[in-house]
Amino acid sequence: MTIKGYIYEHDGETLTIVAPFSDGYLLDKRQITECEIRLNDGRTISAQQRKHIYATMRDISDYTGYTPDQVKALWKYDYIAKTGSDYFSLSDCDMTTANEFLNFLIDFCLEHDIPTLDSLLERSPDISRYLYSCLANKRCALCGKKAELHHVDHVGMGRNRREILHVGMRAQALCGGIKGHHDEAHTIGQKSFDAKYHIYGIKLDKYLCEILKLKKEKR
Numbered sequence: 001m002t003i004k005g006y007i008y009e010h011d012g013e014t015l016t017i018v019a020p021f022s023d024g025y026l027l028d029k030r031q032i033t034e035c036e037i038r039l040n041d042g043r044t045i046s047a048q049q050r051k052h053i054y055a056t057m058r059d060i061s062d063y064t065g066y067t068p069d070q071v072k073a074l075w076k077y078d079y080i081a082k083t084g085s086d087y088f089s090l091s092d093c094d095m096t097t098a099n100e101f102l103n104f105l106i107d108f109c110l111e112h113d114i115p116t117l118d119s120l121l122e123r124s125p126d127i128s129r130y131l132y133s134c135l136a137n138k139r140c141a142l143c144g145k146k147a148e149l150h151h152v153d154h155v156g157m158g159r160n161r162r163e164i165l166h167v168g169m170r171a172q173a174l175c176g177g178i179k180g181h182h183d184e185a186h187t188i189g190q191k192s193f194d195a196k197y198h199i200y201g202i203k204l205d206k207y208l209c210e211i212l213k214l215k216k217e218k219r
Contacts, residue, residue: 045098050090052123053098056105059116079104099125106130110137110144120144121199131172131202136211140175142197147173149212150182152190152201166214170201 005019017037021027054068061071072090079101080087088097106120110133116123121141124130134141141147152170174182185193194200204214 043095045090045093045095049095049098049102049125052125053090053102053105055117056102056109056120056123059109059114060105063112063114075105075108076101103129107133107137110134110139113139113144116144121197127199128202131199132208134173135171135202135204135208137173138212139173140181141173141199142181143175145175145180148176148182149214150174150185166204166209166212167206169204171204172199172201 005017007015008018009016015037057071057075058068060066060075061068064071066074076088079085083100083104085097085100088101090098093101102123102125106124108114109116109120119142121127121130131141133139134147135149138147139145150172152172172185174180174185176182188196202208204212208214
């Protein structure tokens with residue numbers, strides 16, 4: 001459900017939002033105590049955003065066999081159904097909606113191993129989210145191939161990687177094999193590698209540890 005409100009006050013640390021809502025029964029019945037806030041800065045979708053969205057939909061079209069128009073319609077409605085977003089047009093939607101829809105398409109490509117004409121890293125409007133999704137889907141952040149876990153925070157000699165607590169450690173999803181990106185990171189060093197590709201480590205949380213089958217808590 002999406003409702004609209006306005007910013008009543010801002011003290012430098014906290015936003016006070018006023019949003020008219022009359023269905024108190026719904027709040028009580030479902031015991032809703034939290035909500036998400038999306039700020040609309042009034043800017044509309046940029047040419048670059050539109051280009052990346054259509055390029056990603058084209059890749060999905062090539063892989064699935066759906067026509068580009070079918071992909072556009074189906075994936076827009078799927079996004080709306082899963083997020084509760086209002087219907088939007090790619091001709092004049094706001095920048096926030098464009099970014100979120102692009103993130104949605106990129107996540108789909110990573111989850112279903114859909115090949116793309118160029119790196120999704122270059123298209124992503126949110127690098128942290130993209131790097132996180134690469135870890136969750138075990139896809140190399142640089143080329144999209146099947147990835148291994150690369151520890152940005154060194155484990156240390158003699159420590160059993162299966163036994164150390166991984167929550168809070170920084171990691172990257174990088175492809176393996178000789179001359180793979182994982183190998184390159186170790187060869188040229190982490191600092192040089194991150195500077196070359198403009199990426200960084202993502203802190204592992206319990207969700208990622210569970211997916212990657214890493215130890216997440218003391219026994």
